[in-house]
Amino acid sequence: MYSPSNTPAAPQQLSSSTPRVNSYTEWDPLEEVIVGIADDATIPAWHVALKATMPEKHWQFFREHGGKAFDPALIASANRELDMLAKILEAEGVTVVRPERTPFTKPFSTPDWSSRGGLYAAMPRDIMLVTGDEIIEAPMPWRSRYFEIHAYRSLLKTYFAAGARWTAAPKPQLPDHLYDNEYEEPQGDEPDRWVINEFEPCFDAADFVHCGADIFYFRSHTTNQAGAAWLQRHLGPKYRFHEIGCNDRHRMHIDTTFLPLAPGKVLVNPDRMVKLPPVLRGWEALPAPPPCTPDSEPLYFSGKWLSMNILMLDEHRAIVAAHEENLMSALRGWGITPIPCPFQAFYNFGGSIHCATLDIRRRGGLQSYCL
Numbered sequence: 214m215y216s217p218s219n220t221p222a223a224p225q226q227l228s229s230s231t232p233r234v235n236s237y238t239e240w241d242p243l244e245e246v247i248v249g250i251a252d253d254a255t256i257p258a259w260h261v262a263l264k265a266t267m268p269e270k271h272w273q274f275f276r277e278h279g280g281k282a283f284d285p286a287l288i289a290s291a292n293r294e295l296d297m298l299a300k301i302l303e304a305e306g307v308t309v310v311r312p313e314r315t316p317f318t319k320p321f322s323t324p325d326w327s328s329r330g331g332l333y334a335a336m337p338r339d340i341m342l343v344t345g346d347e348i349i350e351a352p353m354p355w356r357s358r359y360f361e362i363h364a365y366r367s368l369l370k371t372y373f374a375a376g377a378r379w380t381a382a383p384k385p386q387l388p389d390h391l392y393d394n395e396y397e398e399p400q401g402d403e404p405d406r407w408v409i410n411e412f413e414p415c416f417d418a419a420d421f422v423h424c425g426a427d428i429f430y431f432r433s434h435t436t437n438q439a440g441a442a443w444l445q446r447h448l449g450p451k452y453r454f455h456e457i458g459c460n461d462r463h464r465m466h467i468d469t470t471f472l473p474l475a476p477g478k479v480l481v482n483p484d485r486m487v488k489l490p491p492v493l494r495g496w497e498a499l500p501a502p503p504p505c506t507p508d509s510e511p512l513y514f515s516g517k518w519l520s521m522n523i524l525m526l527d528e529h530r531a532i533v534a535a536h537e538e539n540l541m542s543a544l545r546g547w548g549i550t551p552i553p554c555p556f557q558a559f560y561n562f563g564g565s566i567h568c569a570t571l572d573i574r575r576r577g578g579l580q581s582y583c584l
Contacts, residue, residue: 234377234573236343237425239473241577242527245308247337247368248299249569251291254283254333254562255317257357261392265408265434266465271513280329282318283562290558291335295569298532298554305526305552310573312337312364321360325388332357334364336564337571339466341365342418344428344448345579347378352385352443354415354435359387372573382443385413398462405462408434416440419466419568424473426581427492429455431471433464451579458487468567469518474499474549475528476582482518492583499547502539506560514563522565526552532566 233245257263258279259272267275282288299309317331332355340361342349348369350362362369362381373379385391391412399406409415416436421444422429428448430441445454459470464485472480479493483500504520506512512519520540524532528549533541535553544551556565 232346232377232574233375234343234346234348234372235577236423236572236575237345237577237579238423238575238582239572240475240525240528241575243302243307243525243572243575245310245572245574246302246524247365247571247573248295248302248309248311249333249335249337250295250311250314250364251283251288251333251335251559251562252314253317254288254291254335255330255357256281256283257332257355258329260356261394261396262355262408262434265396265398266463267514268512268516271511274513280318280320287558287561291562294554294556294559295335298556298566298569301532301552301554305530307526308574310368313367315361315364317361323359323386325386326356328356328359330357331359331361333562334361335559335562336419336568337365338468338568339417339419339564341571342421342444343572344423344452346376347380348372349418349444349447350381351418352382352413352415352440353417354385354387354391354409354437356387380447382416382440382447383414385415388412391415405432407432407437409437411437411439414439414443416444417466419468422467422471422473424582426451426579427453427455427583429457429467429471429473429490431457431459431464431467433466435465453492453583455490455492457490459485460487461485465515466564466568469515469521472521472523472567474525474531474547478547480521480523482521484518494584496583499543502543505537505539506557510557511561513561515560519560519563519565522567523551524566524570534560534565 256278259276312334396408420436470482470485504517506517520537533551534556541551
């Protein structure tokens with residue numbers, strides 16, 4: 214049974230001058246958040262973009278079942294965990310909002326291609342980036358996610374009406390020639406090879422994290438350099454962008470490799486992280502301990518390092534998957550109180566607590582925390 218930590222903050226009463234959307238870091242006190250839903254989660258149709266990131270043992274699963282709904286029992290388990298996450302956040306004084314249920318099993322098409330279905334509305338951090346008072350829709354390269362933003366449109370209109378800036382990055386065409394259709398994973402010392410090229414700007418919002426005026430990202434199979442360049446030019450000179458290195462041939466989404474926790478503290482993946490960027494000189498790199506997820510979990514989309522995918526409520530409290538006992542112990546040693554939330558079933562949809570949420574409002578302003 215969950216009980217709130219010590220003295221949870223009461224939900225903030227917004228004045229007319231308080232921005233409804235406001236987020237600059239991963240650790241300022243959290244006041245409002247979107248929590249995803251797993252309803253109607255659909256197995257994505259097979260495409261070469263999946264080949265570059267998905268575990269090879271599941272490729273045949275996607276080939277055979279793409280466009281069909283996930284197992285209803287798995288969806289129900291994930292939804293129970295998401296509902297518990299929402300309750301924990303509300304008990305800690307955070308306002309929680311949810312997307313609309315959307316029929317992702319419906320096929321759709323553009324003039325250039327068709328898809329047997331969509332994906333889900335479970336991972337709002339993949340599809341939207343909040344920077345200050347602006348929400349940016351990401352130009353995602355997976356065709357199955359082309360209309361995923363529709364599940365959030367009512368929320369976006371509400372935030373826009375409340376004064377937020379609402380921007381959509383250039384909607385990508387996603388033609389065949391965006392992709393390396395002959396993609397094979399590089400071996401040994403071969404250079405990185407990417408499943409998407411620079412034909413048009415593409416990025417997943419989850420390939421970026423905020424440290425105030427500094428934004429960290431990596432080149433991945435879901436973010437190309439044109440996408441990072443578009444975002445940097447759009448946000449302008451108030452922000453500095455820093456590309457990090459990563460020893461992962463399947464890289465997709467930065468928050469299982471590099472996740473800032475507080476000023477001067479960043480959680481890093483000891484298997485993937487090359488080195489901290491020079492602007493973080495003096496920061497403490499905290500190596501994530503071994504994950505605790507059992508081998509019996511299918512993990513259709515990713516690996517066990519979802520353990521790192523935690524949500525900071527402020528500099529001193531983090532919501533963590535309840536089975537990740539190694540990480541919770543490490544966090545206590547680093548002066549951070551872990552708040553456990555059951556989340557093991559949700560891992561099978563390719564994310565954890567950080568992915569399943571999107572910070573809408575944190576108490577704080579734009580400042581620099583880096584050299």
